[in-house]
Amino acid sequence: MxxxxxxxxxxxxxxxxxxxxxxxxxxxxxxxxxxxxxxxxxxxxxxxxxxxxxxxxxxxxxxxxxxxxxxxxxxxxxxxxxxxxxxxxxxxxxxxxxxxxxxxxxxxxxxxxxxxxxxxxxxxxxxxxxxxxxxxxxxxxxxxxxxxxxxxxxxxxxxxxxxxxxxxxxxxxxxxxxxxxxxxxxxxxxxxxxxxxxxxxxxxxxxxxxxxxxxxxxxxxxxxxxxxxxxxxxxxxxxxLVSSKLTGPKITTYTVGGHDDPVAKSLDLSVSEGSIEIDGIDGPITGSATIFERRLTEGKSDQYGRSHGFFVKVRGRIINLEDELFGLDALNHAAWSRFSMTIEAEGLRKHLLSSREGVRESEPIYLLRDYLHGVFNSARVAYENFSEKEQQGIDIDTLLRDAPSAFVVEPIVETVRQSLSSQLESFYILLPQLGEGEDQDRWLESFRNSVSQRLIASVEFEKSGPNGRALRYRPDDQCLLVNTDHPFVDKLLAASKNQASTILFCSSELLLDALMHEHRLSRETNFAILENRDRVLRLISGDQPSTAREVLRLLEVANQDEQALERATGIAFMTLGFKYERRGGHEGGPDGVLHANLGRGERTLDSYSVVYDAKQTSSPAVQAGKVDFSQLNRHRTDEGADYAFFIADRYAGEEDDNSALNKKMKAAKDLGPLTLLKIDHVRRIIRLHYQYGVTLSALRTLFLDSRNIPTVEEWLDQFEHQLRHAEPSIPLDRLLEGLEEAKGDQKSRPNVYAVRANDETLKQFSPERLIAALTAVQTIAGERWIEVERGGNVTLHSGVDQILAKVDEQLGIMVATSTESTGQGDDP
Structure with missing residues (x-):
């Protein structure tokens, strides 16, 4: 041309x-x-x-x-x-x-x-x-x-x-x-x-x-x-092209004007058959509103334009194409994504901005917005009544056999759509695994058709570990995966004659996740609510908290009760990577056994175990008479453990070399590796763990070389100095980015060993230390952000930047907590 x-x-x-x-x-x-x-x-x-x-x-x-x-x-x-x-x-x-x-x-x-x-x-x-x-x-x-x-x-x-x-x-x-x-x-x-x-x-x-x-x-x-x-x-x-006409099953339609326009009457507007009039806007205003059963915001509508909201036309042309609310405040409700209203208002021509893409503010415009808002509220009530009726028909048979209602299908489809768009799974719903080159919208339509017939096609019971989520939903084959290792699920199964109550519980949890997406809660808010709910379920079933912040708070109050100290100690060492078996001191045994599962390696890098007894007293400090080294050593040998320790808030005469406590310790030197620990020592180790990543091999030297309080504190000082100055800091961002990149491999899971093998910088660090650092990240941020397995497999539930930001946030909270409890701050 x-x-x-x-x-x-x-x-x-x-x-x-x-x-x-x-x-x-x-x-x-x-x-x-x-x-x-x-x-x-x-x-x-x-x-x-x-x-x-x-x-x-x-x-x-x-x-x-x-x-x-x-x-x-x-x-x-x-x-x-x-x-x-x-x-x-x-x-x-x-x-x-x-x-x-x-x-x-x-x-x-x-x-x-x-x-x-x-x-x-x-x-x-x-x-x-x-x-x-x-x-x-x-x-x-x-x-x-x-x-x-x-x-x-x-x-x-x-x-x-x-x-x-x-x-x-x-x-x-x-x-x-x-x-x-x-x-x-x-x-x-x-x-x-x-x-x-x-x-x-x-x-x-x-x-x-x-x-x-x-x-x-x-x-x-x-x-x-x-x-x-x-x-x-x-x-x-x-x-x-043809005029876009919204299709799909309708809940209700509201026509502007006529005797059946209660919104216009409530605003004292002039009403005639099929239209209304507003002072200051010349001529009649006509149109209608419809609210649908299905969302109008799915598929490619966000890319191509909207199908929901208000469409205000002047002489056949939409004047608010980019402003779905027509100047109203946000209407964050599930009904909004199903609502569409079109009006024709020739008289708005005099109110147009020069761009013809909006109107000048005036009293007649405010009144028109009030009318539009009122029509939306009328449609919203109709949607809520529809949803309530839909909910009444939900039961386990509907979920497993009969065609589920739209109240069930739509939130699930929307949640899966959001996951595909962001490539981030929801709390319970896994990310679908589409084939190479498979069209996302075609897959979603096929998924919608499938779940409309049967939301849950099958149920599988699996062992995903006690720290795993209670359930996962696999959209690819509509399979509900129930984790029998989860403490609450375990209790349900043990207390029920069959699996029906467990399946119903897991189904309701799945729908809760989807409904929060339906109501447009942010992913962070969704995860926070369900993570807190999971903690409550675990506490109901007698399980432990899962983050370093919670463990530190638990240790703060543990000295008030001996049983609380027993459990707090076990939980604290679990966050460090130990497997915890609670004994509770029954029948003359230890309060707990800790297993460091390192596997068989060279020289000292093999697995080991530790037994412990918790000591609590109403006095300011535990007296020497309550510390029986011979009995502790018997617990160690009876359990086949390598090491043993007592733990208390304070010991009488702990710093005095000639105290009764230290004399008893010296007399027991031939019994075996026995150690005195304080709650503050464990807190300090936890803080070092979330700052640097403490390995199980390093902690072995604590039990091997330290006996009384002075030697423990000397070991901690040296160990902290080494972590701060002698060893280079692990580049967590580099490690996480490598794992993120490894997610692209559809045939294997992201693994620390594999990422380290392809990165010269990460080769400076042992795989054990890298895994310990990631375990620390999990301990700080929580399992809803990252999950680390002993073998080095890692599951990232969020992007690298989001995970690191969450770690920084939690570190700030924990440092503040530490400052409040000790009266002084720790170095960052």
Missing amino acids: VAHIEEFQGRSVSTIPVHISYEIIQLFSEGLYQSPHKAVEELVSNSYDAGAQHVHVLLPEDAEDQSAILPLWVIDDGSGMDPHGFMQLWRVADSAKASVTLEEADRPPIGQFGIGKLAAYVLAWRLTHVSRSDGQIHYTVMNYRSLQGRHQYEDPKPFAIDLYQLNEDEAKNFLRDIELRSPETWELLFGSQSSPTWTVAGLSDFKRLYDKLSAGRLRWVLSTGLPLESDFAIRLNSDE
């Missing part, structure tokens, strides 16, 4: 003065039209204003070379333009259309500001118009590049555009690209039944914003914005 324009000039018949500067173009185009689709719609609106019955939009195909992209054409069979019409076309910020009344035209024009032609500037540097009128064909070319450097403050002379005249053969040659791309359009221009008048607008020499032009989005914009008149048709490339 550019070559044609430059090589063929035609016959210049006049010049058109354009009073315009570069600043004016930027103000009226870039300032008002941010969407490339709105720019094209403006050209279509011009066709509508010209009385066209047919508009053809031809989009060029993509090309690697920007200069090789063919023009974008908008062709219509409207009234066309003679020389005077071209003169009117380029009268910027002035339009003869605004004076046209309903009585003067069969189709009143949309435009009234005379700036629509400038919208093309956001897409392209060159705008060409070719038009037939009164048997003559004329054309102009506006090259916006020529306006660069023409400033308003310099008061330049008008910019001149040449008006050329063409005969029909010359016009055919000039527009030959249209014939090659659309024979149907060519017939409209030059066929045997061609229109006697027509206009062609062509955009070329495209700008960067053109790259954001989507055929799908434009299709939606044009079809949704079609006027209600049936004599106006739009073709996009080879397809004829």
